Amino acid sequence: MTAPSERAAELCEVVRHFVETEAIPREDVAHIHDPVALDRTLAELRPIARAAGLYLPQMPEQYGGLGLSWIERAALLEEAGRSYLAPGAMNCAAPDQPNMISLLRSGTEAQKQVYLWPLANGDIRSCFAMTEPHPGAGSDPSMLKTTAVRSGDGWVINGHKWFITGAIGARFSIVLVQTAEGPTQFIVDVDNLGFNVVRAIRAMDPYAIGGHGEIELKDCFVSGDAVLGEVGKGLDYAQQRLEPARLSHCMRLMGRAARALELAQAYVNQRHSFGQRLAELQLVQAMVADCHIDLHASRLMTLDCAKRMDAGLSVKTQTAMTKVFVSEALNRVADRAAQMMGALGMSEDAPVSLILRELRSFRIYDGASELHRSTLGRRFLKLSASSSTA
Numbered sequence: 263m264t265a266p267s268e269r270a271a272e273l274c275e276v277v278r279h280f281v282e283t284e285a286i287p288r289e290d291v292a293h294i295h296d297p298v299a300l301d302r303t304l305a306e307l308r309p310i311a312r313a314a315g316l317y318l319p320q321m322p323e324q325y326g327g328l329g330l331s332w333i334e335r336a337a338l339l340e341e342a343g344r345s346y347l348a349p350g351a352m353n354c355a356a357p358d359q360p361n362m363i364s365l366l367r368s369g370t371e372a373q374k375q376v377y378l379w380p381l382a383n384g385d386i387r388s389c390f391a392m393t394e395p396h397p398g399a400g401s402d403p404s405m406l407k408t409t410a411v412r413s414g415d416g417w418v419i420n421g422h423k424w425f426i427t428g429a430i431g432a433r434f435s436i437v438l439v440q441t442a443e444g445p446t447q448f449i450v451d452v453d454n455l456g457f458n459v460v461r462a463i464r465a466m467d468p469y470a471i472g473g474h475g476e477i478e479l480k481d482c483f484v485s486g487d488a489v490l491g492e493v494g495k496g497l498d499y500a501q502q503r504l505e506p507a508r509l510s511h512c513m514r515l516m517g518r519a520a521r522a523l524e525l526a527q528a529y530v531n532q533r534h535s536f537g538q539r540l541a542e543l544q545l546v547q548a549m550v551a552d553c554h555i556d557l558h559a560s561r562l563m564t565l566d567c568a569k570r571m572d573a574g575l576s577v578k579t580q581t582a583m584t585k586v587f588v589s590e591a592l593n594r595v596a597d598r599a600a601q602m603m604g605a606l607g608m609s610e611d612a613p614v615s616l617i618l619r620e621l622r623s624f625r626i627y628d629g630a631s632e633l634h635r636s637t638l639g640r641r642f643l644k645l646s647a648s649s650s651t652a
């Protein structure tokens with residue numbers, strides 16, 4: 263990707279060097295479904311990323327971040343996303359990244375002291391708990407079954423959450439629950455006796471920082487200060503959080519798919535079959551071309567959203583369209599890359615099969631493709647109906 267400014271171009275070069283010389287050499291299949299091992303490697307990498315001036319690209323400068331525009335961030339996050347280790351090392355990985363933005367936007371001064379600054383400093387990790395098992399909230403957040411009831415000067419929370427990324431080893435969770443006044447976000451310390459991570463779910467993606475936890479909240483008492491923002495506004499905050507969060511996922515995961523393609527291209531350039539290099543076969547050339555077309559279109563859609571965000575425009579429709587297209591296009595890229603590499607592409611001996619596993623889940627989280635399509639379709643048809651009756 264061409265960097266949008268001189269500063270972003272310089273930073274991208276530093277990120278590429280960091281990824282090639284520090285992050286990729288530390289990638290290890292031993293990290294698969296082992297959040298503790300992953301945390302250990304991230305703790306080793308963070309001081310290196312910080313010393314290289316790459317820490318917190320998403321935060322404003324007054325909070326120790328790089329103060330980049332969205333369009334500059336797009337270039338940087340794609341470079342970082344080539345390795346699953348780099349965004350965590352630069353402290354711009356989900357779910358800490360969107361949690362920092364939520365705390366910055368809606369947190370009280372006291373909440374910022376206790377949660378935001380240690381999070382930004384990399385001293386602690388966090389998670390965001392919205393999804394519940396049946397019959398609770400999944401695609402439809404209005405199905406929330408976890409409740410918070412006022413008790414004295416605080417609240418008592420009861421409920422069940424699952425697939426909560428980052429939960430293993432987190433210091434706190436932002437939890438979305440139902441109250442009499444409507445959905446509300448609470449900050450809950452994981453050492454609260456009523457908050458229990460009952461298991462780590464082995465999802466198909468191999469490298470989630472802090473894994474994916476299943477959580478039981480049982481008579482979990484929190485003080486009134488634990489409310490994040492206003493009571494009853496939790497869903498609005500979740501929506502505000504999701505739009506930039508899913509765009510950042512597009513940026514990082516584009517780097518991952520681009521790396522899978524680089525590896526596949528290197529493979530077909532040197533591997534022979536029936537007397538010629540695979541790269542000379544037109545069917546292979548077509549797969550390479552289709553991957554580049556998917557990546558180019560993904561970048562353009564992502565950059566358009568980034569430009570709109572920098573201009574303060576709404577991206578509600580654009581991020582939904584971009585998320586659907588990019589998540590599906592990146593899956594096509596990684597799938598073709600694995601295909602081009604034959605058996606090696608199916609194995610953990612090369613990162614491509616692991617990248618494919620990582621990317622598959624992106625078609626589900628941050629809104630499944632079908633959910634976005636049905637919402638977008640309804641929205642466009644409503645607009646068309648209102649303009650034809652005007």
Ligand SMILES: Cc1cc2nc3c(=O)[nH]c(=O)nc-3n(C[C@H](O)[C@H](O)[C@H](O)COP(=O)(O)OP(=O)(O)OC[C@H]3O[C@@H](n4cnc5c(N)ncnc54)[C@H](O)[C@@H]3O)c2cc1C
Nearest residue numbers: 390391392393400401425426427623626627630632633636
């Ligand atoms: C790797 C991973 C990480 C995750 N991390 C988190 C996290 O950190 N915090 C958190 O709270 N949650 C997290 N989730 C959960 C994720 O947000 C939910 O999986 C997602 O919202 C879908 O909910 P569900 O799984 O209950 O699917 P369901 O709501 O049961 O939907 C199942 C399928 O039905 C279809 N569908 C559903 N609704 C519609 C519709 N309206 N129109 C058309 N088709 C529809 C879709 O194909 C969908 O995939 C994560 C999930 C994964 C896989």
